[in-house]
Amino acid sequence: MTSALLVIDVQNDFCPGGALAVAEGDQVVPIINAMIPDFETVLYTQDWHPADHSSFAANHAEAEPFSVTQMPYGPQVLWPTHCVQGTHGAAFHPDLILVGDLIIRKGFRWAIDSYSAFFENDHKTPTGLTGYLRDRGITTLTLVGLATDFCVAYSAIDAAKQGFTVTVATKATRAIDLDGSLAKAMADMRAAGVTLK
């Protein structure tokens, strides 16, 4: 069994004071830092949007942040502008230890959002992470980071569907919790065979 730690979106905009702040988002940083030495391989994702990204409410006439719109690939929450490429908000939390083998950026195509580290929100366009992990002989993943009910959950479910053995270390995650999204994400992860620890 070769295992890796997959650190999801621990970026300034998801921490208190950020554009899409997750309550207590920064509290995962010391917990993740303490876990890192236990893993031979550490991978990170970075939400990385162009300023005109179609997932931003500001780029839709009269749309409120946190409303839902219909995209060609299905329903999409319209978010406050966040994690714009090259900005402070898109940078990793300054205290996060970056010892990584790989940083995978996602959400950089104007027309499509990407919550999952594996597939964009059409559930079809691959990021290449599956191939990377298989090539490295990695079979087992532990996921941590932000936010539990969006990027962590989507990544965990896709990883399980791709045949990886997946654990989410919930002490090292925090949630947005939009309209019951956390309870739904927990149920969906369990149904997909993800271990919640």
Ligand code: VGL
């Ligand atoms: C995320 C909403 C929009 C996340 C990213 O990292 O969970 N959520 N973009």
Ligand code: ZN
């Ligand atoms: Zn985003």
